[in-house]
Amino acid sequence: MRLKLRNIFLVYFVVSSAGLLYALLQLGQQCDCIHQMNPANNVHRRDNSLRGGAENLPVIYVVTPTYARPHQRAELTRLSQTLLLVPDVHWILVEDSAERTTLVADLLAQSKLQYTHLHVQTPLAMKMKDSDPNWLKPRGVEQRNKALHWLHENRSSRDHGVVYFADDDNTYSIKIFEEMRYTQKVSVWPVGLVGGLRYEGPLVTGGKVVGFHTAWKTHRPFPMDMAGFAVSLSLLLSHPNTQFDPNAERGFLESSLLGSLVTVGELEPKANNCTKIWVWHTRTEKPKLKQEDLLEKQRKGSDPKIVV
Ligand SMILES: *[C@@H]1O[C@H](CO)[C@@H](O)[C@H](O)[C@H]1NC(C)=O
Numbered sequence: 001m002r003l004k005l006r007n008i009f010l011v012y013f014v015v016s017s018a019g020l021l022y023a024l025l026q027l028g029q030q031c032d033c034i035h036q037m038n039p040a041n042n043v044h045r046r047d048n049s050l051r052g053g054a055e056n057l058p059v060i061y062v063v064t065p066t067y068a069r070p071h072q073r074a075e076l077t078r079l080s081q082t083l084l085l086v087p088d089v090h091w092i093l094v095e096d097s098a099e100r101t102t103l104v105a106d107l108l109a110q111s112k113l114q115y116t117h118l119h120v121q122t123p124l125a126m127k128m129k130d131s132d133p134n135w136l137k138p139r140g141v142e143q144r145n146k147a148l149h150w151l152h153e154n155r156s157s158r159d160h161g162v163v164y165f166a167d168d169d170n171t172y173s174i175k176i177f178e179e180m181r182y183t184q185k186v187s188v189w190p191v192g193l194v195g196g197l198r199y200e201g202p203l204v205t206g207g208k209v210v211g212f213h214t215a216w217k218t219h220r221p222f223p224m225d226m227a228g229f230a231v232s233l234s235l236l237l238s239h240p241n242t243q244f245d246p247n248a249e250r251g252f253l254e255s256s257l258l259g260s261l262v263t264v265g266e267l268e269p270k271a272n273n274c275t276k277i278w279v280w281h282t283r284t285e286k287p288k289l290k291q292e293d294l295l296e297k298q299r300k301g302s303d304p305k306i307v308v
């Protein structure tokens with residue numbers, strides 16, 4: 001009788017252990033599935049797999065000039081988390097600063113994106129004063145040119161990709177990135193809330209760009225916003241001297257680059273023949289920090305150790 005009870009317990013123990021083990025294995029598998037669904041996963045690949053080979057998607061090189069200001073970290077967080085939703089992106093972030101800042105370095109390190117962190121300070125003579133209206137001089141010229149230089153130095157005709165100049169204050173739908181991925185030369189699309197209009201963009205007839213919907217300096221060769229075009233990497237690499245002109249007249253910065261690369265007739269209209277708005281030229285309101293200044297005078301300002 002005693003022996004029998006012990007056997008029953010033994011069988012019970014073995015069966016329940018097996019059940020527990022099975023349940024644990026199932027849990028482990030579920031964990032893997034969640035892991036695979038994480039869009040950030042693609043960034044753990046080595047750099048070589050992000051160079052756009054025959055079996056890979058062309059890489060989207062997103063070039064973002066940025067400068068220190070109270071809402072810089074908020075803007076970069078928003079953009080970086082949009083880019084996390086796009087496969088095969090390489091973010092080239094270029095600071096307008098004498099050196100790389102830890103604020104940006106930390107943000108990039110935690111972003112889970114494939115990235116390159118560059119910096120170049122805009123010469124003082126070119127720099128906008130805080131009081132200047134934001135359209136007086138083009139911002140970010142030196143920084144975008146620095147990124148172009150990096151691409152020339154570090155990428156070759158074997159690398160398939162497209163280059164997009166994405167400022168940190170715009171709003172991007174993830175749709176626009178897939179539109180630009182297979183750019184042959186220069187692809188174009190409309191941009192919302194820019195140029196004093198609801199949108200500005202190319203006019204398309206029969207699948208070709210025949211003009212532009214714009215109301216400001218309509219004689220510009222390429223009257224488009226920076227956010228409204230992307231250039232194929234191979235086209236850029238085959239024009240080593242092509243840069244943005246730091247002395248370009250207001251509104252002519254985009255034309256200074258595109259003029260040496262394509263004709264208007266060669267532009268590739270995307271976003272449903274330029275009828276869909278998937279990027280907006282939003283601007284963040286400058287944060288008001290009057291109370292902060294007042295408290296600082298009483299040495300009671302916000303804790304400087306807390307990074308905002
Ligand atoms: C990219 O090019 C720069 C020179 O502009 C060089 O210093 C750097 O080592 C290169 N980086 C890579 C990853 O090849």
Ligand SMILES: *[C@@H]1O[C@H](CO)[C@@H](O)[C@H](O)[C@H]1NC(C)=O
Binds near residue numbers: 205206207272273
């Ligand atoms: C764009 O227009 C061309 C010519 O009318 C047409 O063949 C093509 O299908 C259009 N593309 C899209 C995405 O609607």
